[in-house]
Amino acid sequence: MNGAMNPVEIEEAVSALASAPFDRAEFPYQFLTAFGNKTTTIQRLRAGSTNASDIDGGVLQRGNIHIATCAPGDVDATLKALRESPKTATAKAKFILATDGDVFQAEDLTAGDIVACNFQKFDDHFGLFLPLAGITTVAQIRESSFDIKATGRLNRLYVELLKENSD
Secondary structure (H helix, E strand, C coil): CCCCCCCHHHHHHHHHHHCCCCCCCHHHHHHHHHCHHHHHHHHHHHCCCCCCCCCCEEEEECCCEEECCCCCCEEEEEEHHHHHHHHHCCCCCCCEEEEEEEEEEEEEECCCCCEEHHHHHHHHHHHHHHHHHHHCCCHHHHCCHHHHHHHHHHHHHHHHHHHHCCC
C-alpha cells in the first residue's frame, strides 16, 4: 500500500469508476486501482499469484478486501458467499464487496458498516473504503465525504477558470 493518493484524488477516481460503463471482469482491479494500488500489485492479483479468492470471479487482496462481480440479480447471494467464504476469514479481509453493475453492496467486516446502493452512487460511500488506501482517520473523513467531493469539484472548477482567465 502506498499513501500517495489523497482523499480528493481517491474520490475523483472512484467517481470516474462509478460513472464509467461497468466491466464485470475488470471492476475489481479498477476499484483497487482507484484506491491507489500500484500496477505491480494489480498485475500480481490478476496473475493469481496473490489472489486468494475461492469465489468464482472473485478477487481477494489479503488483509484488505474480497470483491466479486456477479450476474444481474445475484448481489445478495454473492455478498453472502463472500461473507461465508473461509478465505475471507483466513486472508483477514476487512471488507467484502459484491456488484452486478446495477446494485452495489459492501460491508466493513471490522466495524459492521454496510453499504447498499445503486452502482452509479457507490462513490458517495467511498469514505468507507479509505483504509484500503492506508488512510485510517476514517471516521472524520467518512463524515466529510461530501466535503471532499465538493473540494474536488471546486478544485477542478478553479483549474478550468485559471485556463480561461489567467488574471
